[in-house]
Amino acid sequence: MSSNSPVLPLELEREIFEEAAIRCPETIPSLLLVSHRVYEILKIKYRTVTPKGELSTCTFAALRRAIQYNSKAPSFRTHVRHLYIAHSADDGSEVQEILFACAGIQSLSLMTWANIPPSILLALSTLRPRRLWVHIDSLLAAKDLCQPMFTFVTHLLLIVQRTDIGASLSFLANFPSLTHLTIVYAEHTLASHILASFKRLKVVVEYSVATAREELDNVDDRYVTIALQKLIEEWVVGSRGGNDFWARAEAFIAKKRRREIQPDWRYWIEDADGV
Structure with missing residues (x-):
């Protein structure tokens, strides 16, 4: 290339290639071959996917179009790392297609x-995520099929709307690497049973929007309640290794063990805690 050739600002170059990938997804294989710099731009483009692109690098619709036009391209298997799926009105075929194409999801x-x-359960069995957010009822009936997916999960957010504590406890036994657990819509007694049964858990967070608090006797210091309003934002922050609710819960527990939290039985985070 001649030294007199025009050079675009990096920001403009990124915008051009990202827009080209979105508007003409059939060109992605060719775009990836333009240069190493462009390859890196597009790899980042598809790293984090949310339903409408909230705080992420790509929308669900843009990813689906790209995969449809490039079904034989291996890039999505390695490029898509974080995927947030919203409810789909179809039979799950759209999601199944994406999950099979993005086997490297973390x-x-x-x-x-x-x-x-049921159409996407087989696709789920091919994944090995580290972080998983899911309804417990969705997987209880299919836990044998999806067992391989649980192998490396360390951070699990579990929506539990049942009172059958035994079913929840037996289900958690399928996660041999689990260290962090968040329970949504659960009773305090469920968290205490889980902590007593799974000593390897570093922290159990109860997601709660309630403002009323009550003192619990002999609560395990790994148990924390956090009031959250924007779960999808928390998910994106966590996917980037940021200070999400799990990180804040760990920091709170560390302070509590150093006797920096008063009263020492408190199990919920307050603004003054600085975590």
Whole structure:
């Protein structure tokens, strides 16, 4: 290339290639071959996917179009790392297609799906995420099929709307690497049973929007309640290794063990705690 050739600002170059990938997804294989710099731009483009692109690098619709036009391209298997799936009105075929194409997913959210369509259960069994958000009822009936997906999960957000504590405890035994657990819509007694049964858990967070608090006797210091309003934002922050609710809960527990939290039996985070 001649030294007199025009050079675009990096920001403009990124915008051009990202827009080209979105508007003409059939060109992605060719775009990836333009240069190493462009390859890196597009790899980042598809790293984090949310339903409408909230705080992420790509929308669900843009990813689906790209995969449809490039079904034989291996890039999505390695490029898509974090996928947040909203409820889909179809039979799950769209989601199935994406999951099979993105086998390298590290963070997966299916929490908006109270009942996962059978059509995507096989696709789920091929994944090995580290972080998983899901309804417990969605997987209880299919836990044998999806067992391989649980192998490396360390951070689990579990929506539990049942009172059958035994079913919840037996289900958690399928996660041999689990260290962090968040329970949504659960009773305090469930968290205490889980902590007593699974000593390897570093922290159990109860997601709660309630403002009323009550003192619990002999509560395990790994148990924390956090009031959250924007779960999808928390998910994106966590996928980037940021200070999400799990990180804040760990920091709170560390302070509590150093006797920096008063009263020492408190199990919920307050603004003054600085975490």
